[in-house]
Amino acid sequence: MACLEHxxxxxxxxxxxxxxxxxxxxxFTRLLRCILSASSSLDVCVFAxxxxxxxxxxxxxxxxxxxxxxxxxxxxxxxxxxxxxVLRRAGICARCDLGSVYxxxxxxxxxxxxxxxxxxxxxxxAVQSNKENVIVTEDPxxxxxxxxxxxxxxxxxxxxxxxxxxxxxxxxxxxxxSTDKP
Amino acid sequence: MACLEHxxxxxxxxxxxxxxxxxxxxxFTRLLRCILSASSSLDVCVFAxxxxxxxxxxxxxxxxxxxxxxxxxxxxxxxxxxxxxVLRRAGICARCDLGSVYxxxxxxxxxxxxxxxxxxxxxxxAVQSNKENVIVTEDPxxxxxxxxxxxxxxxxxxxxxxxxxxxxxxxxxxxxxSTDKP
Numbered sequence: 281m282a283c284l285e286h287x288x289x290x291x292x293x294x295x296x297x298x299x300x301x302x303x304x305x306x307x308f309t310r311l312l313r314c315i316l317s318a319s320s321s322l323d324v325c326v327f328a329x330x331x332x333x334x335x336x337x338x339x340x341x342x343x344x345x346x347x348x349x350x351x352x353x354x355x356x357x358x359x360x361x362x363x364x365x366v367l368r369r370a371g372i373c374a375r376c377d378l379g380s381v382y383x384x385x386x387x388x389x390x391x392x393x394x395x396x397x398x399x400x401x402x403x404x405x406a407v408q409s410n411k412e413n414v415i416v417t418e419d420p421x422x423x424x425x426x427x428x429x430x431x432x433x434x435x436x437x438x439x440x441x442x443x444x445x446x447x448x449x450x451x452x453x454x455x456x457x458s459t460d461k462p
Numbered sequence: 463m464a465c466l467e468h469x470x471x472x473x474x475x476x477x478x479x480x481x482x483x484x485x486x487x488x489x490f491t492r493l494l495r496c497i498l499s500a501s502s503s504l505d506v507c508v509f510a511x512x513x514x515x516x517x518x519x520x521x522x523x524x525x526x527x528x529x530x531x532x533x534x535x536x537x538x539x540x541x542x543x544x545x546x547x548v549l550r551r552a553g554i555c556a557r558c559d560l561g562s563v564y565x566x567x568x569x570x571x572x573x574x575x576x577x578x579x580x581x582x583x584x585x586x587x588a589v590q591s592n593k594e595n596v597i598v599t600e601d602p603x604x605x606x607x608x609x610x611x612x613x614x615x616x617x618x619x620x621x622x623x624x625x626x627x628x629x630x631x632x633x634x635x636x637x638x639x640s641t642d643k644p
Contacts, residue, residue, distance in 0.1 A: 327581075377593070379593070381587075381591040381592050381593065382587075382591070382592040382593065383592070383593045384581045384582075384588065384592040384593055384594050385581050385593060385594070385595055386581050387581075387595065397580070397581075397595065397597070398579070399509075399566050399567050399568050399569075399579075399581065400566075405563075405564075406566065409563040409564070410563050410564040410565075410566040411559070411561070411563065411564065411565045411566055411567060411615065412566050412567070413567055413569065413579065413607075413608070413611065415579070415597070415604060417604070419601070422597060422599070425595075426595070429595065433593065
């Protein structure tokens, strides 16, 4: 483990007093740099999102005004340490895949151009402990299908498509007369 | 779901009487074809391996004499439905990653040339239900690091490196006089 201050606050060198090694480049700092390189969009589609450093990177982009969409599995959105609530409270649009099966992807697309994908869930254990892999590529043949899958799942997870059991049934809803001509 | 007979027994068309659709091409049949294309080697490095069709494909390669190495996580090697025992009984060299953290990879390399990787564990649920992704590529810049990681983990999981608690301690082992001169 290494201090991440030089990633999150590069203009404030050595202001951190923590005991971790400082200024160290690791595979995780490279991953954070890829995410932080976003300037026009960030789409995240991950099974579980509980890693606070990855959350911090996404929040930093939000502060910069980068449009962000986050999609995660519904069962893992509510686990202990999930960052979905943190993201939502910051105003980031975060949806849960509501299907009956696991949404098991672990990818993100930066600026519709850079794909980050692999075995790595966005959790503390995955980043700090496990043996994992992450591919970062701009190959359009790889990026394209992931963008398409994100768009498909994002639309399918639109909460406006679902209604609660306590909502009035369609037949009970008041009829609004149409002004359209036949 | 579709019948896989045309993948496993292409020379026996329509000999299967099951009720599933026959001769259908799916993302899973494409995955099986990639694995079955192996002619000189197959290296599999997966967190969990309980999918019987993927096991069947690996066994088919074994029958053809293709050298196969399978590495999986130790905790998942013994789960219900694990195919590791089936592979070992067929004479395939299957090792378990013995580290204290999860070996969470989900990749295979065919003929040291074709990389298959993604979010897909080699389980029934992953193949039949979940939303998953698999990348298949021959890009050497992607294949190379996965080959290197496989070799590293494979050597590190060599059971000859480990000894059981009941084994004699090194000091208890009989000393074999060296014939080497100083």
